[in-house]
Amino acid sequence: MPDFTSDTLIDFLIALGRPLSSAAVYLLxxxxxxxxxxxxxxxxxARRSVGWNGTAxxxxxxxxxxxxxSVLLALIAVGASATGLLTVFGAFTVAIGLSLQDVFKNxxxxxxxxxxxxxxxxDRIAIRDVVGEVQGIDIRTTLVKNLGGELVMVPNALxxxxxxxxxxxxxxxxxxxxxxTSSRSAIEMDRLVRSELENIDEVRRxxxxxxIVSSKPSELTLLISLMIDNxxxxxxxxxxxxVSVLSEDxxxxxxx
Numbered sequence: 001m002p003d004f005t006s007d008t009l010i011d012f013l014i015a016l017g018r019p020l021s022s023a024a025v026y027l028l029x030x031x032x033x034x035x036x037x038x039x040x041x042x043x044x045x046a047r048r049s050v051g052w053n054g055t056a057x058x059x060x061x062x063x064x065x066x067x068x069x070s071v072l073l074a075l076i077a078v079g080a081s082a083t084g085l086l087t088v089f090g091a092f093t094v095a096i097g098l099s100l101q102d103v104f105k106n107x108x109x110x111x112x113x114x115x116x117x118x119x120x121x122x123d124r125i126a127i128r129d130v131v132g133e134v135q136g137i138d139i140r141t142t143l144v145k146n147l148g149g150e151l152v153m154v155p156n157a158l159x160x161x162x163x164x165x166x167x168x169x170x171x172x173x174x175x176x177x178x179x180x181t182s183s184r185s186a187i188e189m190d191r192l193v194r195s196e197l198e199n200i201d202e203v204r205r206x207x208x209x210x211x212i213v214s215s216k217p218s219e220l221t222l223l224i225s226l227m228i229d230n231x232x233x234x235x236x237x238x239x240x241x242x243v244s245v246l247s248e249d250x251x252x253x254x255x256x
Contacts, residue, residue, distance in 0.1 A: 023074035030070020038063035058114060102157075106140040109160035113137055119166045124173060124230075126165040127154055168230040172204060175235055177224040177242055178213065178252040186212055189222055189246075196245050197226070202234035 038059040072089070114137060119125050123134050125144065132146035141153035167173055181189060190210040197203050204227040213221040228234045243251055 019078045022077040026070050026074040026077055030073065031067055034063040034066035034070070037066055058111070061111075103140060106156040109156035110137050110139065110142070112160060113142065113156060118164055119169070122168075123166055124168045126167065127159060127162055130154055171230050172227045173230045173235070175226045175228050175238060177226065178221065179210075179224070179242075179246055180219055180221045180250040180252075181246070181248075182219045183248065184220070186210065186220060186222060189220075190224075192245065193224060193242065196241055197238070200238060200241065202229040202231070202237060204228060 041059040041062050042056070072086075119134050121134050121136055124132065125134055127144075130144055130146060130152050132144040132152065135143040135145050135151065137143070137156065138153075141155055142159050144152045144154055146152050177193075179189065179193075184192075193210065194207055197207050208225055210222040210224045213223045215221070226238065228238055
């Protein structure tokens with residue numbers, strides 16, 4: 001039997017302690033950096049107004065990536081084969097990617113949307129037949145509150161590939177006023193509405209002329225398309241004014 005002396009034991013502990021201490025350093029420093037990087041991403045993305053869902057998504061992705069890297073480095077430090085670890089990790093990644101390809105497709109499309117920013121939280125967008133206000137970007141979907149007050153979850157991959165109309169990108173929204181009257185002429189109606197709208201600062205100039213949509217012997221329908229500030233208060237202010245001024249006529253208000 002080999003003769004174990006105190007020097008041999010000390011050498012053994014030193015030889016064992018060096019890789020373990022290196023692995024511990026990799027883990028401690030790696031997880032600390034992951035935590036710091038996650039908070040840094042949250043601060044930076046919060047300034048870009050992408051919403052809490054998108055911010056948490058990116059912060060979590062950065063943090064997990066750094067943590068996985070630190071674990072791999074710790075395993076290599078204690079003697080694991082770097083080639084073997086990378087092979088196993090690559091095979092695992094491929095297997096997960098094939099089984100969750102739709103999820104990853106939506107995930108990376110969401111990452112692109114966060115950085116490209118074709119729209120922000122609060123913008124009013126239109127994708128196919130979905131029209132509404134952006135609430136946030138989640139791991140798999142873009143959250144849109146439609147005009148009926150319902151929450152619609154649109155897959156990020158669909159948003160990425162479809163034509164997206166951002167109706168409020170320039171800080172304005174369009175307000176269509178369809179007025180049906182049986183007692184006023186088109187000229188009288190246009191003059192009356194335009195004189196009242198001139199007093200509202202939220203209405204963008206120039207104020208367009210009313211257009212005749214339909215004309216019948218008993219009634220006349222006009223359409224007035226306005227550009228107003230992108231706020232609900234501005235829309236409500238204009239709508240209330242028109243309703244009060246044209247109380248004897250039928251009015252239909254639609255914002256886009």
